[in-house]
Amino acid sequence: MPTAPGLSRRSFLGAALSAMTLSACGLPRRERPERVLFVGNSLIYYNDMPSQFAQLASAALGRPVEAEMLARGGAHISQHAAAGVVQRELATGRYTALVLQEFGGGLSCHAGLEKFGFSCEASHAAHADLASWAQQQGAVPVLLGAHRMQRGSAENLSLKEAELAARIGALHAGLGDFPQLIEAHPDWPWLDPEDGQHPGLDLSLLMALRTLKTLYRQLPPVQAVQLDYRDYRGSNVPRLESLSSAQQIEAPLLQRRLEAPELARRMEAAGLSLPPRAG
Helix, strand or coil: CHHHHHHHCHHHHHHHHHHHHHCCCCCCCCCCCCEEEEEEEEHHHHHHHHHHHHHHHHHHHHHCCCEEEEEEECHHHHHHHHHHHHHHHHHCCCCCCCEEECCCCCCHHHHHHHHHHHCHHHHHHHHHHHHHHHHCCCCEEEEECCCCHHHHHHHEEEHHHHHHHHHHCCHHHHCCHHHHHHHHHHEEEEECCCCCCCCCHHHHHHHHHHHHHHCCCCCCCECCCCEEEEEECCHHEEEEECHHHHHHHCCEEEEEEECCHHHHHHHHHHCCCCCCECC
C-alpha cells in the first residue's frame, strides 16, 4: 500500500492551532496530505483496491493521494469497531477520509445472515460510531456499497446503504446497478476467475472509481493507465489486526494496463461524467 513513513503524526488539535495561526497571519493554509483509510473485508483487499484508488485519485487531483487498509476476510464493521484499531488510527489526525465497506450484503439486514454472526443492529451502531469519530478527527466518512448479482437484491441493498449513510452523515458510493453492468459488458472481468464471487479486476476498478467520484467529485484524465496492485488471494490472504500487517505480507505485485479507450468505456459504463482527454 502507498505509505509515507516520514510524515509526522500531528494531533488534530495541533493541526487546528496551526491553521488558526496561518489564518491570523494572512498566510495560505497548508492542507493535510490526502490520506484515506479503507476498512472492511475481502471485498476491498481483493486486487488491492485501496492501492488502485490511490493511484487513480492521485492522477485525478494532480497531487499525491495515499491509502491505507484494515481488512480481514469475512470481517464485520462491528468487529473492526470493537478492536479499536480504526479509532486509534483516526486519532492520529493523519486521515482525510474513512471508507467503510460492510460484510457482503450485510446491510440488507436479511435474517439469514445471523448464521454468520452478523447483527444489523450492531452494524448500524458501529457505522454510526466510526463515522462520528472520523468527523471529530477531520475525516470525511464514506459508506462503500457491496455488490449483489440479482437486480432486486442489488437495488434493495443499495437503498438501505444510502439510508444508513444519510442517517450517520456519511457519503455513499453504491453498487446498485452492478447486475446491469454485467449484462451490458459480460466479457469484462467483473468477478474473480477462481471463485466467481469476489471482485474481479473490473469490479475493483468500479469501486475505486465510484469512491473517487463520491469523495472528490473528480476523475482521472482519459489516458493510458498502469495500475500496480498486490495479489492478496490464496496463501497471501490478510489477517489484518494492525495497519502495518498489510505491508508485511509478501504478496505478488501485479500490474494492469488500460489504454485510454478502455478506461473511457469503463468510466462511461459506470455512469461517470468523463474528464477531458489528456494532451
